[in-house]
Every structure is written in C-alpha cells, then in structure tokens.
Amino acid sequence: MFDRLQNSRNALGLIFMLPAAVLLLLFLTYPLGLGVWLGFTDAKVGRPGEWIGLENYIYLAGDSVTQLALFNTLFYTTVASVLKFFLGLWLALLLNKNLRFKSFFRAVILLPYIVPTALSAIAFWWIFDAQFSIISWALMKMGLIDQYIDFLGEPWNARFSVIAANVWRGVPFVAITLLAGLQTISPSYYEASAIDGATPWQQFRHVTLPLLTPIIAVVMTFSVLFTFTDFQLIYVITRGGPLNATHLMATLSFQRAISGGALGEGAAISIAMVPFLLGAILFSYFGLQRRAWQQGGADK
Amino acid sequence: MSTESVGMEFLETRRRKLVMVYLPLLVFLFVLLFPFYWMAITSFKPNNELLSREGNPFWVIEPTLAHVKKLLFDTAYPQWMWNTVLVSVVATFFSLVASVLAAYAIERLRFSGAKQTGLAIFLAYLVPPSILFIPLASVVFQLGLFDTRLALILTYPTFLIPFCTWLLMGYFRTIPFELEECALIDGANRWQILVKIVLPLAVPGLISAGIFAFTLSWNEFIYALTFVSSSEYKTLPVGVVTELVEGDVYHWGSLMAGALFGSLPVAFVYSFFVEYYVSGMTGSVKE
Numbered sequence: 001m002f003d004r005l006q007n008s009r010n011a012l013g014l015i016f017m018l019p020a021a022v023l024l025l026l027f028l029t030y031p032l033g034l035g036v037w038l039g040f041t042d043a044k045v046g047r048p049g050e051w052i053g054l055e056n057y058i059y060l061a062g063d064s065v066t067q068l069a070l071f072n073t074l075f076y077t078t079v080a081s082v083l084k085f086f087l088g089l090w091l092a093l094l095l096n097k098n099l100r101f102k103s104f105f106r107a108v109i110l111l112p113y114i115v116p117t118a119l120s121a122i123a124f125w126w127i128f129d130a131q132f133s134i135i136s137w138a139l140m141k142m143g144l145i146d147q148y149i150d151f152l153g154e155p156w157n158a159r160f161s162v163i164a165a166n167v168w169r170g171v172p173f174v175a176i177t178l179l180a181g182l183q184t185i186s187p188s189y190y191e192a193s194a195i196d197g198a199t200p201w202q203q204f205r206h207v208t209l210p211l212l213t214p215i216i217a218v219v220m221t222f223s224v225l226f227t228f229t230d231f232q233l234i235y236v237i238t239r240g241g242p243l244n245a246t247h248l249m250a251t252l253s254f255q256r257a258i259s260g261g262a263l264g265e266g267a268a269i270s271i272a273m274v275p276f277l278l279g280a281i282l283f284s285y286f287g288l289q290r291r292a293w294q295q296g297g298a299d300k
Numbered sequence: 301m302s303t304e305s306v307g308m309e310f311l312e313t314r315r316r317k318l319v320m321v322y323l324p325l326l327v328f329l330f331v332l333l334f335p336f337y338w339m340a341i342t343s344f345k346p347n348n349e350l351l352s353r354e355g356n357p358f359w360v361i362e363p364t365l366a367h368v369k370k371l372l373f374d375t376a377y378p379q380w381m382w383n384t385v386l387v388s389v390v391a392t393f394f395s396l397v398a399s400v401l402a403a404y405a406i407e408r409l410r411f412s413g414a415k416q417t418g419l420a421i422f423l424a425y426l427v428p429p430s431i432l433f434i435p436l437a438s439v440v441f442q443l444g445l446f447d448t449r450l451a452l453i454l455t456y457p458t459f460l461i462p463f464c465t466w467l468l469m470g471y472f473r474t475i476p477f478e479l480e481e482c483a484l485i486d487g488a489n490r491w492q493i494l495v496k497i498v499l500p501l502a503v504p505g506l507i508s509a510g511i512f513a514f515t516l517s518w519n520e521f522i523y524a525l526t527f528v529s530s531s532e533y534k535t536l537p538v539g540v541v542t543e544l545v546e547g548d549v550y551h552w553g554s555l556m557a558g559a560l561f562g563s564l565p566v567a568f569v570y571s572f573f574v575e576y577y578v579s580g581m582t583g584s585v586k587e
Contacts, residue, residue, distance in 0.1 A: 009411045009412075010411045012490055013405045013410075016402065016404060017417065018401075019394075019402075020401065024457075024461060027458045030439065032427065035435035087328075090324070091325075091328055094324060097321050106574075106578070107574040108329065108333065111332065111336065111567060111570075114519075115519070115567060116521070116537045117519060117537075118541050119536075119540060119563050122540065122555055122559045123335040126338070137353065168331070176582065180582035225426065230430075232537075235521075250431075254430075254433070258526055263438065267434045267435060270431040274431065277428070
C-alpha cells in the first residue's frame with residue numbers, strides 16, 4: 001500500500017500540494033468568494049449581512065466620494081506608472097553602461113524598494129511637512145519661492161506629493177528588472193546595427209526597444225497592479241485628505257469597512273477594483289504571447 | 301545607446317560620458333537616498349534644531365540620543381520589533397516548506413492537473429492584499445484569531461506561498477531530469493530525491509525565495525493594521541504609524557528614529573544577499 005502510494009504521481013502530488021493548497025484555499029480563495037458575497041450584503045462589523053443585491057453598487061455609483069476616489073486612483077496610477085516607466089527605463093539604460101562600481105550602484109538603488117513602505121512614507125510625510133519641509137527650505141534659500149509650500153494641505157499639491165513618493169518607491173523595481181532584460185540582449189545586434197550605420201537613437205528604437213517589449217509589458221503590468229491597489233503610502237501620508245483629494249479605492253474601502261464598520265460597502269469598493277486589475281492582467285498575458293513568436297515559437 | 305560591447309565604448313569620449321551617464325546617475329542616487337539621510341539626521345537632532353528654520357538643516361549641531369531613548373524605553377517599540385521578527389521568520393519558514401513541496405509536485409511529479417495548478421498559483425500571486433483584507437478580516441474573526449500574532453502568521457502565506465512557489469518552479473525546471481532518473485534507478489524514493497538531490501541543487505533558489513519572503517513579511521502593512529489592535533501584538537510598521545503619532549504634535553525625532561531602526565534590519569539582511577534578492581525579483585517577473 002505504502003509502496004503503491006510512493007509510485008503514484010497523483011497520490012504523491014496531492015500530498016505534496018496539501019499544505020499550500022489548504023492555506024491558499026482557506027485564506028485566499030474562500031475570502032475572495034466571501035468578498036464578492038459581502039459586496040451584495042449590508043454586513044456590518046459584528047453583524048452578518050442580508051442579501052441586498054446591487055444596492056451597495058448603486059449607492060456607490062452615486063456617491064461623490066467614491067467617484068472622486070475612482071478618479072484619484074486612475075490619475076494616481078496613470079501618472080505614477082508613466083513616470084516610473086520613463087525614469088526606470090532611463091536608469092536601467094544608465095546602469096547598463098560599462099560603469100565603475102556598477103554592482104554597488106545596483107545594490108544601493110534598490111534600497112527604496114526593500115525598506116518598509118510605511119516607514120519610508122513617514123519620512124516623506126516629514127519631507128512634505130507644511131512648516132518644516134526641507135524642500136521648501138531649499139527652494140526658499142535658492143530664492144525660487146517666497147513662502148513655504150503647503151504640500152499636503154492643498155488637493156493638487158497633495159496628489160502630486162503622494163505620486164512623487166510612489167514613483168520614488170517604484171522606480172528601483174522597474175529599473176532593476178528592465179536592466180535584467182537589457183542584459184539578455186546580445187551585443188552582436190548592436191555591433192551589426194553599428195556596422196550598418198545606425199545612430200544610438202536608431203539602435204535604441206529598433207534594437208533595444210523591440211527586444212525589451214515583452215519584459216516591459218510584464219514589469220509595467222506588475223507596476224500598474226501594485227499602484228492601482230496602493231494603500232500604505234496614502235494611509236500614512238495623507239489618510240485620504242485633504243477633502244478626500246488623495247483617497248484611493250483601497251484607502252476608501254478601509255475607511256468604510258474597518259474604521260466605519262460597513263463591511264458590505266467596503267467589500268463592494270474592493271470588488272469594484274477587480275475589473276481594472278483583470279484588464280491589467282490581460283495586458284500582461286498578451287505581452288507574454290508576443291514573446292513566443294519573438295523567440296521563434298509558434299503563435300498560440 | 302546601451303552597448304555592452306567593448307569595441308564600441310571608445311567612441312564615447314570621457315567627457316561626454318561624464319555628462320550623459322555619471323551626472324544623471326548621481327542625481328538619481330541623490331534623490332533615491334536622500335529620504336534615508338533625512339531619516340537618519342532627523343533621528344539625532346534635538347527638538348530645538350528640528351523646529352527652527354535658522355541654520356543649516358542638512359547637518360546636526362548637537363546630536364542627541366533622546367529620541368532613540370524615548371523609543372526604546374517609553375514606547376512598545378522593542379515589543380513591535382520582536383513581533384515583526386517572530387511573525388516574519390515563522391511565516392517565511394512555513395511558506396518555504398509549503399512552497400518547496402508544491403513547486404516540486406507541480407514541476408516534477410507532474411500529477412494530472414499540474415499545469416492548471418501552476419497557473420492557479422500564478423493567478424493567486426496577482427491577487428493584491430488590498431482587495432482581500434476585508435473578507436479576510438471576517439475569516440480571521442470567525443476563527444477567533446483576531447488580535448493575535450497567529451492571525452498574521454497564517455495570512456502572510458497567502459502572498460508568500462504563490463510568490464515562492466512560482467520562483468522555485470523556475471529553479472526546479474533548471475535541474476536536469478537525468479539526475480532524478482538515476483536516483484530512481486538506484487532505488488531512491490521521491491522524498492529522498494527531493495531532500496538529497498533537488499534541494500541541495502536549489503539552494504540559491506531557496507535563499508532567494510527566503511530573503512524575498514522575509515522582506516515581504518517585514519514590510520507587510522495592511523493585514524497587520526487590520527487584524528491586530530492591541531499594542532503588544534502590533535508589528536513594527538503598524539506600531540510606528542499608529543502609536544507614535546500623538547494628536548497634532550508630531551514627534552518627528554522619534555518617528556524618524558522608529559522608521560530608521562525599522563528599516564535597518566531588512567537593509568542589513570538585504571546587503572548580504574543582494575545577488576539573491578535581485579535574482580528573485582527579476583526571476584519573479586521573467587517567467
């Protein structure tokens with residue numbers, strides 16, 4: 001019996017999968033389903049909800065704070081992702097040159113990505129302080145401004161301030177992963193194109209970029225995914241203020257569900273993010289498909 | 301533009317390289333590292349220097365340990381640190397064990413449905429904690445785990461296992477089948493093959509996955525914020541954010557010291573395993 005078990009791939013596979021499967025089914029799949037269900041109920045903290053159909057979603061669609069949060073999330077994601085992409089690509093290209101201390105640079109640049117975001121967010125909160133901001137101080141000394149900037153007190157200032165913090169945290173990830181992609185490109189392509197008289201820009205446009213596209217697609221999908229669902233930065237720096245100007249879907253759902261106790265409504269806000277995330281994943285999927293034919297594989 | 305080949309490098313003059321490469325690189329470096337410098341310098345500044353607009357704010361004239369002392373003796377900071385270490389280490393260890401078994405089963409046992417399971421693991425990796433925390437909070441509550449460290453130890457694997465499994469699947473794929481076949485012919489069973497042949501060869505992958513899982517647990521915020529409410533069970537990032545901010549008077553010195561000392565352990569671990577960390581990160585998006 002024991003021998004047969006050891007030789008059966010299926011039985012053995014099942015046993016090996018068991019710890020991971022139990023944990024993921026109980027704490028990932030089940031809550032995901034529960035979240036969808038909660039979105040259709042009026043559950044409160046400590047009180048199981050009753051089915052109310054689409055009422056939460058109808059209410060949220062007409063709720064001006066939710067509308068604002070959706071706008072903020074889209075704005076935050078778009079601006080931050082575009083900036084992260086261009087700055088990250090630039091940094092990756094710089095690091096891909098023959099440099100001294102290259103591995104040192106690479107190691108140090110990742111620091112913003114590896115330290116706890118909640119803690120670096122506190123540093124940004126201090127950097128953006130209305131009275132003692134170091135940025136304001138420096139700009140004053142340079143004579144560029146004549147009074148301290150209210151970074152977090154004015155809606156648009158606050159939006160761009162949190163975007164700056166997000167870009168700061170995200171650029172290293174984009175840069176280092178794109179650098180890994182750049183290093184897989186064979187130098188012979190550059191030699192061949194140089195012999196054909198290509199300018200550096202043409203080399204970048206017609207050699208680097210096409211060969212990098214698959215990895216750009218994946219990296220940016222991850223980046224968009226994490227930016228869209230961002231929570232920590234906002235929670236720490238502004239808590240959604242001023243006047244909800246920086247509330248994202250994630251922080252709003254926390255506020256409604258955990259602070260406010262309206263679990264059903266909060267869950268509905270979370271679930272409303274899913275279509276956008278699916279969009280991002282599909283984008284990645286097609287990016288990966290492109291890789292198959294680029295490597296000479298068949299189109300699926 | 302980005303050429304590694306030595307043959308082309310001489311075309312770029314030194315001066316041009318200085319302006320086009322090193323200058324922007326230094327600007328990047330300055331911006332990326334400044335917040336850390338600012339954290340550190342603020343931690344050791346006495347309050348009167350912190351709250352004055354005179355003098356040079358980039359330097360500290362009379363360094364003080366008052367903020368650090370306050371942190372260590374007047375707050376639960378050491379307890380938060382301990383909680384974070386405990387939760388991170390235990391969650392990482394269990395996730396690694398579960399992931400090794402799962403990745404080996406998917407890649408090598410190839411049970412029927414292995415491919416679909418692999419895909420499901422990847423999809424699980426894409427589920428962000430910020431859409432999961434509300435229903436998960438209610439699950440944690442139903443299980444009677446609310447406000448315990450166990451709640452975090454059990455929920456962190458939801459993002460650690462998919463990540464580690466995905467990474468280890470890639471590593472196991474690079475180990476030649478022939479090695480396992482030889483061992484099978486010599487009469488080894490699957491468990492012996494995993495422990496004596498595959499795992500020793502996958503040590504770099506295990507380190508990558510372990511380091512990554514450890515930093516992910518250390519940095520986790522939203523679950524720790526939602527599932528724990530008493531100060532004695534809080535993790536470091538949550539403790540610093542929720543308990544060191546008192547009313548309208550911000551104690552910037554101790555806040556920054558809290559942020560600094562909460563960042564140092566991960567930075568320290570990272571500095572020893574940079575290569576593993578980078579290969580884990582790039583490996584996770586490559587496949």
